[in-house]
Amino acid sequence: MYFRISYKVMLMEVYDTLLKEHGRQNWWPCKTGNKFEICIGAILTQNTNWANAEKAIDNLIKAKCMAPKKIAEMDVRKLQSLIRSSGFFRQKARRLKEFSHFVLTFGSAKQFLKNVTRDELLNINGIGPETADSILLYACGKPFFVVDAYTKRMFTALGMVEGTMDYEGMRGFFEGKIIKDIALYREFHALIVKHSKTCCKGFVTEKCILRNL
């Protein structure tokens, strides 16, 4: 007997399978409870594993520098030394400073989180679509689906998207088929990363996901 199920149903099947296997992830990991830390983490983790980014975050917290004004005014060489472990430390120090200056133009981090738009974030040098959407979803609490390398790899392997699809195409695919629920978006992305890292070492196969369906 042959029948088709919609991508909407398939996506939720994948979500349920991952949730059952890994449990709730409650992302984004944040030690201070300060949502500015989430923004900094999103920049520091660019093309770096989380453990290395986390060391840099710890250094900033220990130095009592996890605040836009502190980073904006800090000596760039000191900032570089604090975030060295995250890799690309010269580039990322510039990006953190530029981002912090931008946050300060809103008057406060709270106002920034409330009012910033996606286009404004994308206009900051060093903030690309994935980092912007991570900030919007996890720090600002706005329903933007984060598409990272794991997401692309997993759903390409599942045959649900074309490997040639660009970032905005992928984001549109997910946002068009999953109900706009911030908690769901957060958990789904976290589960994709968790699964990719722990189950398949970054190479998620269709078999790997579907064995549990």
Add this chain to the structure above:
DNA sequence: GGCCAGGACACCA
């Protein structure tokens, strides 16, 4: 010693 990791951007054809 090589490969990979929760990208982004400049440059070039």
Add this chain to the structure above:
DNA sequence: TGGTGTCATGGC
């Protein structure tokens, strides 16, 4: 518009 090089550390 798409491909390529660059940025750099740390764990396995």
